[in-house]
Amino acid sequence: MSLLLDIKNLKVDLPTERGVLQAVRGIDIQVKRGEMLCLVGESGCGKSMTSLALMGLLPSKAKRSADHMRFDGIDLQSLDERGMANLRGSRMSMIFQEPMTSLNPSYTLGDQLCEALHAHKKVTAAQARDRAVYLLERAGVPMAADRMRQYPHQLSGGLRQRVMIAMALMCEPDLIIADEPTTALDVTIQAQILRLIRELQKEFGTAVVFITHDLGVVARIADNVSVMYAGQVVENAPVREIFTHPSHHYTRGLLNCIPVRGKTEPGSRLQSIPGVVPSLIGKIEGCTFANRCAHVRDACIAPPNVQVDPTHTALCVDAVPLASLETA
Numbered sequence: 001m002s003l004l005l006d007i008k009n010l011k012v013d014l015p016t017e018r019g020v021l022q023a024v025r026g027i028d029i030q031v032k033r034g035e036m037l038c039l040v041g042e043s044g045c046g047k048s049m050t051s052l053a054l055m056g057l058l059p060s061k062a063k064r065s066a067d068h069m070r071f072d073g074i075d076l077q078s079l080d081e082r083g084m085a086n087l088r089g090s091r092m093s094m095i096f097q098e099p100m101t102s103l104n105p106s107y108t109l110g111d112q113l114c115e116a117l118h119a120h121k122k123v124t125a126a127q128a129r130d131r132a133v134y135l136l137e138r139a140g141v142p143m144a145a146d147r148m149r150q151y152p153h154q155l156s157g158g159l160r161q162r163v164m165i166a167m168a169l170m171c172e173p174d175l176i177i178a179d180e181p182t183t184a185l186d187v188t189i190q191a192q193i194l195r196l197i198r199e200l201q202k203e204f205g206t207a208v209v210f211i212t213h214d215l216g217v218v219a220r221i222a223d224n225v226s227v228m229y230a231g232q233v234v235e236n237a238p239v240r241e242i243f244t245h246p247s248h249h250y251t252r253g254l255l256n257c258i259p260v261r262g263k264t265e266p267g268s269r270l271q272s273i274p275g276v277v278p279s280l281i282g283k284i285e286g287c288t289f290a291n292r293c294a295h296v297r298d299a300c301i302a303p304p305n306v307q308v309d310p311t312h313t314a315l316c317v318d319a320v321p322l323a324s325l326e327t328a
């Protein structure tokens with residue numbers, strides 16, 4: 001499968017009163033067509049800034065740089081605002097945590113869904129309407145044709161998120177970026193929406209960058225995982241590898257925070273990672289996780305990005321190539 005998204009050394013700097021906040025510190029992202037990449041990490045580690053940088057939606061004061069940013073061979077850094085706006089909505093769409101940030105309260109759902117299509121494709125009003133009703137039905141919105149006449153405030157949070165999913169699919173995008181789309185929903189609705197996103201992603205062959213702080217969500221939907229910490233990707237691997245051979249101490253810490261069926265005693269206390277994320281203002285010397293890591297030592301001043309296996313990297317002095325473990 002060819003690479004749809006190929007990002008090298010992405011950085012996002014935000015000027016603040018206390019100095020430059022380096023929210024994203026040189027990360028690489030690669031996503032193939034039809035693949036689901038999960039970006040996972042604690043609050044404040046730079047997940048949203050990464051997604052906004054990819055979509056060209058950063059705050060105006062933010063400064064973005066990269067060695068390269070390619071989307072289906074298109075150099076994203078060479079596009080002006082108009083070029084990015086053309087890509088957004090037609091070939092790349094975004095789903096936010098709170099649907100009301102994207103839905104306009106003054107327009108009906110039908111108008112908003114059809115507008116997304118009219119803005120980018122030459123279709124008749126009837127074709128746009130048919131597609132909107134079809135996608136609302138596919139997204140599990142009951143009485144889809146009637147809902148077209150309703151306004152966003154007339155729907156529950158779960159239904160609004162289903163509408164957002166339908167809207168994101170209107171122009172058959174190649175890539176959807178979903179930033180914590182289920183975090184605000186209760187657990188049963190969350191499970192339904194995750195299943196839906198996975199089903200539609202497979203059905204339409206859409207690549208998805210799915211942002212979450214929850215490894216339980218990652219286990220359900222990811223093909224590949226990038227674990228983010230303090231603006232860096234500290235581990236990157238196929239989902240199975242992350243759970244069977246976590247190779248960065250931060251990833252291990254995250255895994256210890258989630259209950260495992262058959263392992264975690266019912267009623268027992270789950271672990272948490274002690275300490276706090278370092279300030280992202282200015283440079284961080286050495287491993288960004290050092291102030292919370294029980295294994296820190298002198299060598300951590302320059303952690304190598306270890307190739308654990310051909311599809312797995314980890315930025316830690318304790319990461320070991322799997323081949324060397326097997327021959328030992």
Ligand SMILES: Nc1ncnc2c1ncn2[C@@H]1O[C@H](COP(=O)(O)OP(=O)(O)OP(=O)(O)O)[C@@H](O)[C@H]1O
Pocket residue numbers: 014015016021023041042043044045046047048049050059213280
């Ligand atoms: N508009 C802004 N101006 C200055 N700093 C910001 C701005 N928005 C975010 N930040 C900072 O950038 C860093 C990365 O934030 P980001 O929103 O990307 O984190 P996140 O991983 O998405 O967190 P969460 O899980 O809470 O959504 C944080 O330190 C945050 O405080």
Ligand code: SF4
Pocket residue numbers: 248249250287288289290293294295296297299300303315316317318
């Ligand atoms: S590089 Fe050092 S401080 Fe960082 S996670 Fe690995 S052992 Fe811990």
Ligand SMILES: [Mg+2]
Pocket residue numbers: 047048049179
């Ligand atoms: Mg965020």
